[in-house]
Amino acid sequence: MAALVSSHLPALQVVLALLAAPVCLLLRRPNASWAVATAITWTLLAVSIALLERVLQSGTIIYALGGWPAPWGIEYRIDLANAFMLVIVTVIGSAVMPYARASVEAEIPVERIYLFYCMYLLNLAGLLGIAITGDVFNLFVFLEISSLSSYVMISLGRERSALTAAYRYLIMGTIGATFYIIGVGMMYMVSGSLNMADLASLLPDVGGSRTVMVALAFITVGLGLKLALVPLHMWLPNAYTHAPSVVSVFLAGTGTKIAVYAMMRIIFTVYGGMGVFDDFGLGEMLMALGIIAMIGASAVAIYQDNAKRLLAYSSLAQIGYIVLGISMASVFGLAAGIVHLFNHALIKAGLFMALGCIFLRIGSVKIEDMKGLGKAMPVTMAAFVAGGFGLIGVPLTAGFISKWYLLQAAIEKGWWLAIIALLISSLLAIIYVWRVVEAAYFQDRDKKAPAVSEAPVSMLVPMWVLIGASIYFGINATMTMDVAIGAAEALIGGIQ
Amino acid sequence: MSVEQIILYAVLTPLAGAGLIALTGARPNLREAVTLATGLVLFALVANLYPVVAAGQTPSVSLLEMLPGLSLSFVIEPLGMIFAGIASFLWIVTSVYSIGYMRGHHEQNQTRFYVYFAIAISAAMGIAFAGNMLTLFVFYEVLTISTFPLVTHHGTADAKRAGRIYLGILMGTSILFLLVAVIWTWSLTGTLDFTKGGILAGKADGLTAAILLGLYVFGIGKAALMPFHRWLPAAMVAPTPVSALLHAVAVVKAGVFSVLKVAIYIFGADFLFTIATSRWLLYLAAATVLIASLVAMTKDNLKARLAYSTISQLSYIVLGAMLATDLGILGGGMHIAMHAFGKITLFFCAGAFLVAAHKTEISEMHGIGRTMPFTTLAFFIGSLSIIGLPPTGGLWSKWYLALGALEAGQIAIVAVLMISSLLNVFYLLQIPFNGFFSGKDGDKAAEIKEAPVSCLIAIGISSTACMVLFLYPDPVYDLMRLVVGS
Numbered sequence: 001m002a003a004l005v006s007s008h009l010p011a012l013q014v015v016l017a018l019l020a021a022p023v024c025l026l027l028r029r030p031n032a033s034w035a036v037a038t039a040i041t042w043t044l045l046a047v048s049i050a051l052l053e054r055v056l057q058s059g060t061i062i063y064a065l066g067g068w069p070a071p072w073g074i075e076y077r078i079d080l081a082n083a084f085m086l087v088i089v090t091v092i093g094s095a096v097m098p099y100a101r102a103s104v105e106a107e108i109p110v111e112r113i114y115l116f117y118c119m120y121l122l123n124l125a126g127l128l129g130i131a132i133t134g135d136v137f138n139l140f141v142f143l144e145i146s147s148l149s150s151y152v153m154i155s156l157g158r159e160r161s162a163l164t165a166a167y168r169y170l171i172m173g174t175i176g177a178t179f180y181i182i183g184v185g186m187m188y189m190v191s192g193s194l195n196m197a198d199l200a201s202l203l204p205d206v207g208g209s210r211t212v213m214v215a216l217a218f219i220t221v222g223l224g225l226k227l228a229l230v231p232l233h234m235w236l237p238n239a240y241t242h243a244p245s246v247v248s249v250f251l252a253g254t255g256t257k258i259a260v261y262a263m264m265r266i267i268f269t270v271y272g273g274m275g276v277f278d279d280f281g282l283g284e285m286l287m288a289l290g291i292i293a294m295i296g297a298s299a300v301a302i303y304q305d306n307a308k309r310l311l312a313y314s315s316l317a318q319i320g321y322i323v324l325g326i327s328m329a330s331v332f333g334l335a336a337g338i339v340h341l342f343n344h345a346l347i348k349a350g351l352f353m354a355l356g357c358i359f360l361r362i363g364s365v366k367i368e369d370m371k372g373l374g375k376a377m378p379v380t381m382a383a384f385v386a387g388g389f390g391l392i393g394v395p396l397t398a399g400f401i402s403k404w405y406l407l408q409a410a411i412e413k414g415w416w417l418a419i420i421a422l423l424i425s426s427l428l429a430i431i432y433v434w435r436v437v438e439a440a441y442f443q444d445r446d447k448k449a450p451a452v453s454e455a456p457v458s459m460l461v462p463m464w465v466l467i468g469a470s471i472y473f474g475i476n477a478t479m480t481m482d483v484a485i486g487a488a489e490a491l492i493g494g495i496q
Numbered sequence: 497m498s499v500e501q502i503i504l505y506a507v508l509t510p511l512a513g514a515g516l517i518a519l520t521g522a523r524p525n526l527r528e529a530v531t532l533a534t535g536l537v538l539f540a541l542v543a544n545l546y547p548v549v550a551a552g553q554t555p556s557v558s559l560l561e562m563l564p565g566l567s568l569s570f571v572i573e574p575l576g577m578i579f580a581g582i583a584s585f586l587w588i589v590t591s592v593y594s595i596g597y598m599r600g601h602h603e604q605n606q607t608r609f610y611v612y613f614a615i616a617i618s619a620a621m622g623i624a625f626a627g628n629m630l631t632l633f634v635f636y637e638v639l640t641i642s643t644f645p646l647v648t649h650h651g652t653a654d655a656k657r658a659g660r661i662y663l664g665i666l667m668g669t670s671i672l673f674l675l676v677a678v679i680w681t682w683s684l685t686g687t688l689d690f691t692k693g694g695i696l697a698g699k700a701d702g703l704t705a706a707i708l709l710g711l712y713v714f715g716i717g718k719a720a721l722m723p724f725h726r727w728l729p730a731a732m733v734a735p736t737p738v739s740a741l742l743h744a745v746a747v748v749k750a751g752v753f754s755v756l757k758v759a760i761y762i763f764g765a766d767f768l769f770t771i772a773t774s775r776w777l778l779y780l781a782a783a784t785v786l787i788a789s790l791v792a793m794t795k796d797n798l799k800a801r802l803a804y805s806t807i808s809q810l811s812y813i814v815l816g817a818m819l820a821t822d823l824g825i826l827g828g829g830m831h832i833a834m835h836a837f838g839k840i841t842l843f844f845c846a847g848a849f850l851v852a853a854h855k856t857e858i859s860e861m862h863g864i865g866r867t868m869p870f871t872t873l874a875f876f877i878g879s880l881s882i883i884g885l886p887p888t889g890g891l892w893s894k895w896y897l898a899l900g901a902l903e904a905g906q907i908a909i910v911a912v913l914m915i916s917s918l919l920n921v922f923y924l925l926q927i928p929f930n931g932f933f934s935g936k937d938g939d940k941a942a943e944i945k946e947a948p949v950s951c952l953i954a955i956g957i958s959s960t961a962c963m964v965l966f967l968y969p970d971p972v973y974d975l976m977r978l979v980v981g982s
Contacts (some may be wrong), residue, residue: 393671394641395637396634396637396638408679411676411679412683423675426671427667427668430663442651442656475562475568476561477562478562478564
């Protein structure tokens with residue numbers, strides 16, 4: 001039995017959450033659904049860690065779904081890159097679940113709570129599916145599962161504007177998915193395959209055809225929409241701002257990250273042999289977009305009055321960092337991008353959790369309403385400050401590690417513009433973090449405002465677990481960097 | 497206890513102290529006892545390291561591997577020993593002073609003050625014992641962040657504005673320039689270890705080295721080289737003990753210490769001498785010496801005047817490093833110690849004037865020598881040390897700096913040193929002279945009203961130390977001899 005389970009771990013990763021979602025629908029009771037979702041998420045965390053260990057020990061795992069061999073059947077192919085992604089998604093999910101209970105009760109009407117957990121599980125299944133699959137069409141299916149469920153989760157926000165935000169995301173997300181599937185269709189047209197590894201070996205033979213490159217263009221734009229690459233980001237600030245706190249936490253930590261991973265996979269694995277960086281100018285294009293995101297979004301973040309929106313713009317900038325790492329197409333650059341996927345997931349999820357705690361207590365996340373919270377909610381605000389340091393990239397936080405490798409890779413490439421942009425973006429981060437700090441620590445709470453107490457322990461602990469992890473992986477980054485460098489080598493192997 | 501353990505404990509002791517101070521915050525007497533005890537333990541640890549370094553050994557220890565191939569590691573070498581010795585000794589003195597000052601001045605949030613103070617000292621120890629540039633950078637940033645709550649201690653609009661300038665310049669320069677320089681060095685040489693003779697020689701061509709040097713020197717904003725000096729006067733809104741220990745000793749000395757470290761162990765004096773920008777930076781440092789002295793003269797606020805005086809004196813050390821000769825570096829290193837004792841005395845006195853007489857402006861201090869003779873006398877001694885006159889230790893560092901300038905064939909620099917000393921005479925001695933000799937004679941016999949006793953003890957220790965260093969500069973001199981290696 002144990003051997004059976006162990007050999008089918010890759011399938012479990014997707015199937016468990018997919019099957020648990022309808023269970024929540026049947027249960028209909030908030031606490032029961034919460035318990036199911038938590039149990040499933042924690043199990044998946046164990047599974048993904050087991051998978052990562054196995055990949056570290058014995059290399060790539062190839063799993064034919066239903067026993068149908070590739071390229072006819074769907075193949076799950078797990079190397080260090082997607083094993084790491086599975087861990088990122090499940091880590092964030094596992095921290096979110098204990099936090100969710102109190103926050104969801106406060107923000108979502110009780111009769112809809114089971115819906116939230118159902119959608120959350122579907123979303124989780126979709127994200128894990130994207131990470132694990134080795135098939136471009138299968139990836140589309142999971143992309144849609146995760147997107148559709150996140151539209152619903154966002155619309156659960158209690159303001160009416162949540163509906164507009166979700167609708168906007170729906171439109172943009174659907175365009176993105178359509179572009180992606182058009183690209184996949186074109187690849188299928190010229191190669192007759194949907195398997196990533198198979199495509200990687202077939203495409204160079206038809207490389208001269210314009211269709212293949214147009215396919216890449218469609219896929220890049222499609223995934224660019226999903227990962228909110230500036231200027232395709234319009235849906236994200238509203239979605240993050242108006243979604244329930246828990247949803248913001250989970251999406252900020254996982255949603256865009258997984259789309260970034262998908263883009264890495266397509267560019268480096270599927271198109272690995274195509275010379276897209278040398279002949280096609282993809283590197284320069286992504287670098288330009290990354291830089292625009294880093295500077296532009298950070299600058300916009302400074303002017304936000306709503307802390308959630310501020311963090312949303314900061315996310316756009318941080319995605320710019322990751323895209324910059326991809327654009328370098330070097331092991332260190334890509335490793336920096338990959339490690340930042342992890343580091344930023346911890347930091348940003350932790351920060352959104354802090355805002356969730358604040359929203360729970362004062363019913364607002366406007367910066368002007370956060371006056372004096374340094375005294376009233378010291379544990380929460382300390383977490384916010386520590387997370388803010390991570391965004392800036394202060395030493396001894398995980399953000400520093402990402403920045404170090406990005407800078408190192410940029411220096412080795414001689415990309416001075418990118419270096420300057422990175423540094424300016426960090427300075428802008430100081431300013432937008434400072435705005436919140438100034439309100440919380442240098443201004444007093446209004447005399448008339450009701451007294452505020454610290455958030456419940458069930459929310460503080462997960463928040464500090466994530467923030468603590470972001471500090472731990474900033475002090476001792478050997479493990480994460482080894483994995484990230486290994487993942488980068490696995491991805492970039494196709495190019496070299 | 498092995499030497500390696502002592503090094504780690506020296507960094508961790510103040511940090512543990514900070515924790516204990518936070519826990520004992522409800523009982524001020526116990527809390528202050530913890531601060532003092534931590535200071536004594538720390539100084540004992542550092543003192544234990546001295547014989548090892550003096551014997552020419554440089555033991556090292558690695559804490560953990562932060563990045564693949566790059567560790568947080570510590571090493572004790574003579575220059576770091578000087579910095580650690582001064583910072584740990586003066587922490588005790590400042591703690592004694594703080595007790596009287598903070599209570600006498602009825603400051604709020606005293607627990608927070610002592611906690612961040614201890615963390616800042618821990619960061620200073622980390623900088624002093626840093627074994628490579630990564631470790632130094634990490635603790636450099638920790639020092640910036642941990643001193644920020646001290647600068648903004650009063651939480652007023654002024655404090656907030658000063659905090660912005662402080663954080664903006666110090667973090668801005670370190671992120672924009674220093675971090676790039678460190679990573680660039682790492683990518684050029686594959687090491688960041690502090691190595692005698694430097695690691696860049698032969699690895700970086702002329703232009704790269706010239707740019708790198710600029711990035712390092714401007715990136716170390718704590719050295720307050722113009723035009724990145726504005727944070728230091730801004731930081732003067734902090735309570736006086738902070739200005740005294742941090743902005744005359746720990747923080748600014750961490751800056752010039754880092755400049756010296758980079759000059760000696762990253763570039764190496766010989767290679768540094770060949771880099772074009774080292775000349776320009778030398779002249780910039782000389783200009784800073786003069787301009788800051790001139791600005792100091794225009795300041796009527798005593799702490800502001802002392803701040804500009806500090807900027808000027810810090811550039812002596814940068815100047816010594818950029819001379820890139822043995823004697824220049826020797827003088828620069830010694831000046832770290834000599835200026836520390838002189839300037840902390842002056843700040844202690846400034847705080848005493850504030851607490852006892854509620855005076856902050858120099859123009860109000862006529863005749864203050866009659867009510868506060870002890871403090872005014874100590875101010876006089878501290879001034880002599882800054883000027884570089886006997887019987888104070890300040891003489892020696894200026895002496896070697898001038899010799900170093902001659903050795904490098906920079907006559908103009910010698911002239912700058914002389915002019916600056918004259919300016920010092922003018923803007924510093926004016927205060928004790930007016931204190932003793934001017935004011936209305938017709939006053940009824942003025943009553944003596946000095947600052948709290950603990951302040952006076954601290955002032956006594958630091959001003960005595962200025963004179964002791966004149967007669968007995970050997971520990972500092974011997975250590976610097978080991979650095980320049982002849």
